[in-house]
Amino acid sequence: MSAHRTERVEVVAEDASYLTAIAELPLSARRSRHVEGAVAVLSGDPGWVEAAQRAAIDGAVAVVIAAPAAAPSLQLRRLVDAATIPMIVQRPLLRPDVVQTAVTARAGAEPRLLTVDGAAPGAHKAVAVRDALGWLRSLSGERLTSRAGGDGLALLETRGGLAATLSVATADRSARSWLRVQVLGEVVTEVEVEEGRTQVTTLSSAGRLTAPTLFESAERLTLRRALRALSESSSPPDLADLLADCELADSLGA
Template sequence: MTTPVRTDLDAYRIAVAELPESAVASLGMEGAVTVVSGGGAWWAVASDAITAGAAAVVVAQPAVAPSEALDALASLAGATPVIVQRPLLRADVVAAVGASIQKLPAPGALAVECHAPARTLGPALRDAIGWARVIAGAPLAPGVTESWGGRVLALLESARGSAVSIVAAAQPGAPSLGRARITSIAQARVEVDADLDTVACVTDAAGRSILPALFESPERVALRRAIAAVRAAEPLSDLADLRHDTALAAALLSAPPA
């Protein structure tokens, strides 16, 4: 059984070709998993796809969206799955990290470092906050924030009591999509270095374990998740997580200069 996929993006056309038993290219949106580019007003394009009857929508590397636009998209989507392929927050790596730390207590604190060229600092900080949310195991709430000269220093707190410190800065020489480093301060230390490739490890009394490298393309991961969501008719948290992380990143970046 194959699921129709509508896309104009070459990387996703390749992903469709690599999944011949589960995906087939489609020219129409109705009843198909529809892939939209994350550039420009992608939320409007995603909304149009849902209105046209898409079975699911995949957003490829979304730019920062206004919080009110994400709220409207969530309201329109309803039971239609929206899968978000985020540059520094790969879903398969998130799942692997989550499985490795699910039995650990919430960390006492997290240190988050994020740097990116000025034009991509917003998405990079948003994804860095997403990693902090994953490792803390709970939503985050804003605390004290200061900004100066394109740099942000903030202290957040998770619903499970973890203190989260964030340092973010625009840096011309940073990777084009940015880079995020997250370290938990706990008896069992979790470290994530998110770049074009993401490395995650857990260090405890037994030693240091590096999670296996994942070689599947992020486009194929996103497509598989979308097809699975359509077939299982189960909601995903991608859009809710994106709304949470976007709102916090916007609050940090809009803080008045110190």
């Protein structure tokens, strides 16, 4: 059994929200300016794939990618194949704790149809489509394939034959990206996602249940997940899941 880390882990970050997250985790993290032996927090601006590769070469023990921009699937696949350290991805429209809340509230009830609608400014539409597909993958519990689609519209199907639809429109440049996800069946799940805000509602024979508001910042959550991966000597599937969503988005021409 691997020994668990007990010392504070050094974290290299420049983003103010991640500096706050480090300060909020004083027993497990401390700021550093040296990548070697540290968790490297990287901006998800274009070029983040190469930046993650450099951080690994420079000796980072884990990498956090904050709000990754759309990236070529071939580049991302090379990163996935070469990764030997945990790489944690912060996806503003697809928080893993919200996904877990939505899945748990269904209590194993089988979905019959999944839909996701949304909108995003043109520069961010590819990311919104990618994360919308991530929601469909997460709530169906299966990988999906495209049956028809293009320009933010898609008809999809899981390996088990479950149908899913996607519609992401182009919004004004100043608008925020948002998604609305529905899972229909004996239990109905509704998820509303806007950058910085989420709401999960479950409707069943027991009534209507709205999940409590989340107060932990996405940055603190992501940093905690990176620290836990190091403590447990584990590698979360963030990067592989991101690749799967990117490849499916590519097949839609998103």
